[in-house]
Amino acid sequence: MARYQFSDHAELRAVSHIDMDCFYVQVEQRRNPELKGKPTAVVQYNPWKGGGLIAVGYEARARGVKKQMRGDDAREHCPDINLVTVPTAHGKADLTIYREAGAEVVSILSRKGRCERASIDEVYLDLTEAAKERMAHVPTNRDDLHAEAQKSHVLGVTPNVSDASSWLVSRTEYSEQLLAAAALIVAELREAVRMEARFSCSAGVAHNKMLAKLASNMHKPAQQTLVPLAAVPGLFEELPLKKLRQLGGKLGASLENQLGLNTAGDLMRVPLERLQDMHGKNVGMWLFRISRGLDDDPVNDRVLPKSHGCSKTFPGRNALADLPAVRHWVRQLALELDQRLETDAEQNGRFARLLVASVSYHTEPTLASPHGVSKSCPIAYGVDRITADAFGLVRRVLSDCQAFYVTSMGLSATNLQATPEKTASITTFLRKVPGKQSAASDGGAPTGSETTDRGEGETALDEEGNGGLRGQVAADEKEGTAQIEGERGGGSGEYAETSTGGEARRKTEVGARKVKRQRSPLRDWLAAASGPRPASKVISTGGSEGKGKGLEREVLAGTATQSDALKAEGRAASEPAECGRTGADDPALQSEELRGDEIDGQHALEGVSCVERGPDSTVGEECEDVQLTLEEWIGDRGGTDSRSAAADPEHASCEGRGRTSENEKGAASSAEVAGVTAEPTGLSDLAKSGHADRLDLGGELGEGNVAIEDRNNGEEKADSGFEWKGALAETATARQVRNRVEAPKSLEALWQKAAVPKTDVQSERTVEDQAGASREGRRSTQSKTRKRSLDGHVADAKEKLQKLWSKAPSAKDETGPAEVGSGITYEFDWQEVDQSTLDELPLAIQAEIRAAQRLQMQRQQPKAAKKLEKAQHAQSIKPFFQRKSR
DNA sequence: ATTTTGACGCT
DNA sequence: AGCGTCAAA
Numbered sequence: 001m002a003r004y005q006f007s008d009h010a011e012l013r014a015v016s017h018i019d020m021d022c023f024y025v026q027v028e029q030r031r032n033p034e035l036k037g038k039p040t041a042v043v044q045y046n047p048w049k050g051g052g053l054i055a056v057g058y059e060a061r062a063r064g065v066k067k068q069m070r071g072d073d074a075r076e077h078c079p080d081i082n083l084v085t086v087p088t089a090h091g092k093a094d095l096t097i098y099r100e101a102g103a104e105v106v107s108i109l110s111r112k113g114r115c116e117r118a119s120i121d122e123v124y125l126d127l128t129e130a131a132k133e134r135m136a137h138v139p140t141n142r143d144d145l146h147a148e149a150q151k152s153h154v155l156g157v158t159p160n161v162s163d164a165s166s167w168l169v170s171r172t173e174y175s176e177q178l179l180a181a182a183a184l185i186v187a188e189l190r191e192a193v194r195m196e197a198r199f200s201c202s203a204g205v206a207h208n209k210m211l212a213k214l215a216s217n218m219h220k221p222a223q224q225t226l227v228p229l230a231a232v233p234g235l236f237e238e239l240p241l242k243k244l245r246q247l248g249g250k251l252g253a254s255l256e257n258q259l260g261l262n263t264a265g266d267l268m269r270v271p272l273e274r275l276q277d278m279h280g281k282n283v284g285m286w287l288f289r290i291s292r293g294l295d296d297d298p299v300n301d302r303v304l305p306k307s308h309g310c311s312k313t314f315p316g317r318n319a320l321a322d323l324p325a326v327r328h329w330v331r332q333l334a335l336e337l338d339q340r341l342e343t344d345a346e347q348n349g350r351f352a353r354l355l356v357a358s359v360s361y362h363t364e365p366t367l368a369s370p371h372g373v374s375k376s377c378p379i380a381y382g383v384d385r386i387t388a389d390a391f392g393l394v395r396r397v398l399s400d401c402q403a404f405y406v407t408s409m410g411l412s413a414t415n416l417q418a419t420p421e422k423t424a425s426i427t428t429f430l431r432k433v434p435g436k437q438s439a440a441s442d443g444g445a446p447t448g449s450e451t452t453d454r455g456e457g458e459t460a461l462d463e464e465g466n467g468g469l470r471g472q473v474a475a476d477e478k479e480g481t482a483q484i485e486g487e488r489g490g491g492s493g494e495y496a497e498t499s500t501g502g503e504a505r506r507k508t509e510v511g512a513r514k515v516k517r518q519r520s521p522l523r524d525w526l527a528a529a530s531g532p533r534p535a536s537k538v539i540s541t542g543g544s545e546g547k548g549k550g551l552e553r554e555v556l557a558g559t560a561t562q563s564d565a566l567k568a569e570g571r572a573a574s575e576p577a578e579c580g581r582t583g584a585d586d587p588a589l590q591s592e593e594l595r596g597d598e599i600d601g602q603h604a605l606e607g608v609s610c611v612e613r614g615p616d617s618t619v620g621e622e623c624e625d626v627q628l629t630l631e632e633w634i635g636d637r638g639g640t641d642s643r644s645a646a647a648d649p650e651h652a653s654c655e656g657r658g659r660t661s662e663n664e665k666g667a668a669s670s671a672e673v674a675g676v677t678a679e680p681t682g683l684s685d686l687a688k689s690g691h692a693d694r695l696d697l698g699g700e701l702g703e704g705n706v707a708i709e710d711r712n713n714g715e716e717k718a719d720s721g722f723e724w725k726g727a728l729a730e731t732a733t734a735r736q737v738r739n740r741v742e743a744p745k746s747l748e749a750l751w752q753k754a755a756v757p758k759t760d761v762q763s764e765r766t767v768e769d770q771a772g773a774s775r776e777g778r779r780s781t782q783s784k785t786r787k788r789s790l791d792g793h794v795a796d797a798k799e800k801l802q803k804l805w806s807k808a809p810s811a812k813d814e815t816g817p818a819e820v821g822s823g824i825t826y827e828f829d830w831q832e833v834d835q836s837t838l839d840e841l842p843l844a845i846q847a848e849i850r851a852a853q854r855l856q857m858q859r860q861q862p863k864a865a866k867k868l869e870k871a872q873h874a875q876s877i878k879p880f881f882q883r884k885s886r
Numbered sequence: 887a888t889t890t891t892g893a894c895g896c897t
Numbered sequence: 898a899g900c901g902t903c904a905a906a
Binding site: 019023025042053054055056067095098119245248249250358373376 | 904
């Protein structure tokens with residue numbers, strides 16, 4: 001029976017999953033070599049019951065220490081255990097050192113094939129190509145195998161055969177040859193990790209991610225396991241279902257409870273139709289396939305995380321009960337997040353676009369599980385702005401509550417984009433041309449070296465994976481290697497130095513995708529952008545000559561703000577229309593939306609945005625928030641005073657060194673301001689306005705003409721020391737105002753409201769956001785009709801249910817309509833709802849129905865109730881993935 | 887009172 | 898956009 005059907009050899013992949021052994025413990029042992037070989041665990045926070053264990057070393061595991069223990073429990077099992085506390089910063093656990101160590105490992109493991117960072121300490125590798133090449137060179141003599149490869153475990157072969165060597169060298173089946181070759185590569189990579197980073201790791205080698213992941217966990221620590229195709233049926237027959245990736249949670253439990261399955265083999269015997277009936281077409285098919293060892297989930301080419309997040313819990317009494325406390329902790333989180341974002345921007349040229357604030361809270365002291373809510377807005381870099389925006393988001397959630405008890409908060413920055421060349425960031429849009437003298441660095445800038453290790457012609461943000469960057473990384477790695485070897489040669493302290501200088505060097509030299517650079521325009525800008533800024537500064541992104549309308553000109557010139565623009569439309573600036581517009585009746589917004597990313601099919605420049613970025617800003621401040629001033633851009637460079645820099649008469653023009661493309665020309669020809677499309681604005685036009693500081697990126701993008709107008713005298717200056725790097729940091733998308741008129745309502749508030757009969761269920765009025773407004777010195781008044789949020793529907797559903805179930809116990813009226821917010825009416829008998837009807841209902845209703853059924857069962861047959869509860873729990877899971885097919 | 891992450895799917 | 902699920906140290 002052909003269980004495994006691979007149409008031909010070409011489709012067979014060689015995939016490895018590599019997982020560090022008790023990673024945090026190893027990191028700590030490398031930091032403090034005295035811990036090596038001793039029972040060690042890493043804990044988070046000490047005071048309460050000795051802290052929570054998050055990693056346990058193998059010596060400690062041997063003594064019965066388990067990860068779910070508290071520090072105190074661990075001490076009981078193993079009195080001489082070394083408990084290392086995770087570093088803290090900003091009053092919270094800070095995992096930076098582990099992230100950096102993880103990046104170190106990734107930089108090594110990504111050498112031989114496509115590499116996907118699966119977590120802080122795991123990667124998947126697609127070694128298909130490398131293994132194919134390697135197949136021709138697999139030794140025929142088992143003694144010539146890499147020692148680490150010899151120690152491989154081969155499922156279905158070892159330990160019956162004493163070691164894997166003979167298996168590895170004598171394969172005849174293509175699939176096995178491929179795995180054998182991959183195993184040699186993996187052995188070498190693991191050895192490289194051991195030598196260069198001094199970490200041990202375990203690996204699985206198979207034809208897909210699922211099997212590789214399974215295998216990497218089978219022989220730990222410091223071993224590797226191969227899964228030949230033929231081994232799968234035997235393996236799965238005994239394998240608990242939960243061991244398969246994605247089946248460790250509710251889905252796996254539901255399979256066990258509903259179908260009585262215990263092993264993966266059991267799952268294999270369930271007909272596809274049954275699986276699809278139960279879990280939908282996609283999940284059903286996915287289950288069918290993984291139960292046969294089939295998995296086409298590709299190894300993605302991604303070595304960097306897609307988001308940065310930080311969070312903190314405030315359990316029990318520590319719950320935050322007032323806004324100042326909330327604000328304080330928002331700021332602490334922002335401090336960490338900002339640092340991590342800046343580092344990412346420096347090292348990887350990436351910028352986040354979205355800020356998400358999550359908060360879990362109670363409205364009264366209770367043991368019930370808290371409500372979790374998240375809100376998001378476009379992100380603005382800088383601690384203060386992240387703080388202000390995130391606090392605004394959180395406040396929006398809490399402002400309706402008479403009382404709140406915040407049990408956890410988190411910030412995360414997502415939508416990280418490696419700003420591509422043609423929409424490059426304003427933060428990187430100019431770069432000092434090495435060796436070229438410039439006004440800005442005149443005056444003996446002491447630290448102003450902008451030199452990078454790149455060749456002159458290369459950009460900081462070359463297309464991903466191009467030779468320039470790769471080459472650099474490779475060179476760095478080589479240096480790092482040399483450095484380590486030097487240390488080893490030193491003799492005595494092979495590890496002695498590592499927690500100090502050696503590690504620091506490796507950090508910069510071996511880190512993944514890191515580029516050595518001490519200073520950069522980016523860094524300067526980020527630093528400057530975090531500080532206070534003068535009002536009404538504008539960067540104009542003008543193309544060739546052109547004239548804007550009067551108002552637009554003013555805005556460009558920096559005296560007008562968006563509020564002026566709004567006034568000109570006959571609206572008072574203080575009116576709440578401001579930035580939250582979502583209505584199609586708003587001309588400014590329309591053009592704002594139209595502004596978009598594309599003009600003439602190309603990325604548009606956005607020289608000025610007056611779009612509010614966070615929930616707190618008001619109109620007058622918005623421009624200020626998003627402008628890049630002359631001082632900000634120039635002022636911090638090398639400590640040189642901006643005015644003298646700008647006043648340097650030497651450089652009346654500069655030659656661009658960057659690329660010029662049709663795209664960029666198109667982009668340069670238009671700029672949007674305050675939601676109004678501005679015509680290309682020539683330098684001279686702006687110069688005449690004589691108002692404000694500005695940078696005018698004149699001419700075509702890529703040419704690098706930089707004109708600087710001095711605020712004080714309106715004199716036009718130019719600086720030639722820079723290179724045009726592209727367009728803009730913030731794409732239209734990032735600036736789009738989202739949900740600005742979102743009702744600041746908690747679920748509770750909605751629920752309370754829902755108790756009052758409403759005539760208009762399709763819309764509601766937002767309320768004035770007052771809480772904290774005076775402290776902020778701002779007011780944001782919003783009153784807007786909008787579509788109901790999901791929360792509203794849920795609240796409605798709950799209300800209906802309350803009514804419904806209030807009748808239920810008396811059991812007279814057992815069929816009742818449940819009207820849900822959307823207006824759909826469901827009819828059912830709550831005692832006999834069939835599964836398909838139940839599935840149609842909103843989850844909140846499903847949960848209530850199940851609760852009611854249990855309640856009744858409890859009364860009638862207390863024993864059976866428990867069983868029902870378990871089954872219902874399994875049923876209540878939501879489908880959560882949709883497998884992509886390759 | 888595990889905590890702090892991070893990816894991804896659903897609606 | 899916001900929530901839920903799953904997973905790792």
